[in-house]
Amino acid sequence: MNTLFDKFNLSENTAVITGGGTGLGREMALALSRAGAYVIIAGRRQNPLKEVADIIIHEGGKCLPVQTDVTDSSEVNRLLDLSIKKFRKVDVLVNNAGIVAGQGGKPIWEISDSEWRNVIDANLTGSFYCARAISQHMIERGSGKIINVSSGFGLRGGRDNYMYASSKGGVIQLTRALATSLGRYGVTSNCLVPGIFRTEGTIKSQEQLPRAEFVPVGRLGIPNEIGPIVVFLASQASNYMNGSLFSVDGGALAGGYAPTDHKPFKELSENILLT
Ligand SMILES: NC(=O)c1ccc[n+]([C@@H]2O[C@H](COP(=O)([O-])OP(=O)(O)OC[C@H]3O[C@@H](n4cnc5c(N)ncnc54)[C@H](OP(=O)(O)O)[C@@H]3O)[C@@H](O)[C@H]2O)c1
Numbered sequence: 001m002n003t004l005f006d007k008f009n010l011s012e013n014t015a016v017i018t019g020g021g022t023g024l025g026r027e028m029a030l031a032l033s034r035a036g037a038y039v040i041i042a043g044r045r046q047n048p049l050k051e052v053a054d055i056i057i058h059e060g061g062k063c064l065p066v067q068t069d070v071t072d073s074s075e076v077n078r079l080l081d082l083s084i085k086k087f088r089k090v091d092v093l094v095n096n097a098g099i100v101a102g103q104g105g106k107p108i109w110e111i112s113d114s115e116w117r118n119v120i121d122a123n124l125t126g127s128f129y130c131a132r133a134i135s136q137h138m139i140e141r142g143s144g145k146i147i148n149v150s151s152g153f154g155l156r157g158g159r160d161n162y163m164y165a166s167s168k169g170g171v172i173q174l175t176r177a178l179a180t181s182l183g184r185y186g187v188t189s190n191c192l193v194p195g196i197f198r199t200e201g202t203i204k205s206q207e208q209l210p211r212a213e214f215v216p217v218g219r220l221g222i223p224n225e226i227g228p229i230v231v232f233l234a235s236q237a238s239n240y241m242n243g244s245l246f247s248v249d250g251g252a253l254a255g256g257y258a259p260t261d262h263k264p265f266k267e268l269s270e271n272i273l274l275t
Contacts, residue, residue: 007237011036014087015234016080018070018130019097021048023199024149024226028094031227032234033061040083040090042068043097062087070097070126073133080133089141092234093134095127095171096149100201101164108162119163124170131178135187144187147233148175150245152195152253172245179243188242190233195249197221216251 015032019025020041026048029039033056041049041063049065056063064086068079083090099122106115127148138144153161154168171191178189196202196212198220212219229248232238247253 008231008235009036010092010231010235013037013091013234014040014083014089015092015094016040016042016083016090016130016134017094017096018042018068018126020094021045021052021065023201024194024197024223025094025096026052027223027227028096028230029063030055031224031231032092032094033059033063034227035231035235037092037234038062038064038087040064040066040079040086042066042070042079044069070129071121073129076126076129077133080130080137084137090134090137091143092145092147093130094147094149094230094234095130097126098123098149098167098201099164100199101161102153102202103158103161105160105162105164107160111162116163120167120170123164123167124174127171127174131174131189135178135182138187139182139185142186144182145234145238146175146178146182146187146189147230148172148178148189148191150175150191150193152193152247152249154193155245155253175245176243183242188239190238190241190243191245192226192229192233193245193247193249193253194226195221195247195252197223197226199223212250214252214255215249216255219250221248221250 015037017025017029020029021043029041029052033039041052043049046067053063053065066079068075070076099119131146148171150171151168153165154172158165175189175191229246
């Protein structure tokens, strides 16, 4: 039987998810596995990876946890080589690993070289390394799906948010460059733009999680709400989507408002009222 929903079926597909041990990456790995894919999850810490692998294996899926630092290209090459060796192919790459940062970082003059590189390398260079490592394999097979993960900060500014906003803007442009270059070989690239989800990363990166007052649906995202769109972008159902951005944010970007933490300048407001 060939139903519409068969197009979403990922059996016999292999997906690599970086940062697959926690937060959004964990939910992506679980969703891809539940859609039938074999999953390889990568991250620096072994314990969270093992926990996710145990769940997947307990549910009857196949999962290979591989300790990897995406900022090290030799570790990234090893991750993709191992994945191909174990499952013979990689159909889907999800570049999700990253260091999360909200507003209210440091003033630009206090940011050190290593602080800048740390976030740019984890969020942007890591995605480049992974895409580079798998691109020829996907081209040779004539198919592949690359799913990058940006942020609303990749599309707008944030107060004292330099590395994160720059890296996530770069991820969008990396997606477009990949889409334009690899599309002709049957390899598509798209980009997720998550809103605010309660994860280890957002809790660590903010003194308190941002409130939902700027989210039109009136609440923060629940991590497992990211699963279905990743399955869609990994599946044949999205074959004609390439170079696109997919926001999953309760309408936050559509509303156009973002908290800046700035109080309006009183004098200026009064002057404006007088003219
Ligand atoms: N949650 C949100 O509201 C939100 C909003 C917009 C975008 N995002 C994006 O969504 C992605 C996932 O974030 P999250 O919220 O789920 O946060 P998270 O739970 O902190 O997840 C980040 C993951 O990336 C991994 N990671 C970080 N640096 C790495 C490195 N150098 N090498 C390998 N793995 C690395 C971490 O594992 P290890 O520490 O074990 O390496 C962790 O599993 C990030 O790209 C983030 O920017 C999240």
